Amino acid sequence: MQWTDEGIVIGVRRHGEASAILELMTREHGRHLGMVRGGFGTRMKPILQTGNSVSASWRARLDEHLGNYTVEAMRQRASNFFGAPHAIYGVTHLAALMRLLPERDPHAELFEVFEGILDRLEDPVLAAPLVVRFEMQMLTELGFGLDLEQCASTGTTDELIYVSPKSGRAVSRSAGAPYADRMLRLPDFLRDNDMEPAGRDLEDGFALTGFFLARHVLEPRGQALTDERAHFIAALTRALPDANKFNL
Secondary structure (H helix, E strand, C coil): CEEEEEEEEEEEEEECCCEEEEEEEECCCEEEEEEECCCCCCCCCCCCCCCCEEEEEEECCCCCCCCEEEEEEEECCHHHHCCCHHHHHHHHHHHHHHCCCCECCCCHHHHHHHHHHHHHCCCHHHHHHHHHHHHHHHHHHCCCCCECCCCCCCCCCCCEEEECCCCCEEEEHHHHHHHHHHCEECCHHHCCCCCCCCCCHHHHHHHHHHHHHHHHHHHHHCCCCCHHHHHHHHHHHHHCCHHHCCCC
16 A cells, blocks of 8 residues: 655654654644654654645555655744744644544645645734634634524524534524523624734634534543643733734
């Protein structure tokens, strides 16, 4: 068995004295692991950093085997993240999200989005809304997508400002008013990709996606939202211009 694909490093751990078990999110083969001989050596270690893009050839005698990777650098982004604390936490958080996907299950569209965010991660103004949208897309990929197209109660598409924590469906201003203290707020930028977040939109967005990630994805696995996510959000509040700051 053999294939070659483009991949993004989402995890690496030592194997033996100098080799590494490399976890990639690949374009055509999904989340995929393999061993890199000498992966912790001086030549390969800088390449095998979370967030870097590589060209990877995987080979194994049988498909179900771990197999071996031969890796060449394509884009070494990781070194650029060290100058921006939000980017360091952000790449770790994004990699943790990718590890929620089933192994070897292709998600080509999600790969493209992931790559695009990494290329913009150093800019907090761009990164913040992109990561919120990415978390929402992850919910969809994992089978827990939110229905934000029309009001769950009335069917209207106007003034959708809430999301029901029970159903994950949008609720209009009038229908949700009696239950406002129990509703999650729906920021407009999550319904319209051409809109920029304003006011408390980022705060509401992270609260919304975090709630459903925790309830539907993490808690059933005995997990919780990561510290890296919390640190990423905290670092964003320090890095964003005053007009875009938020608190969670």
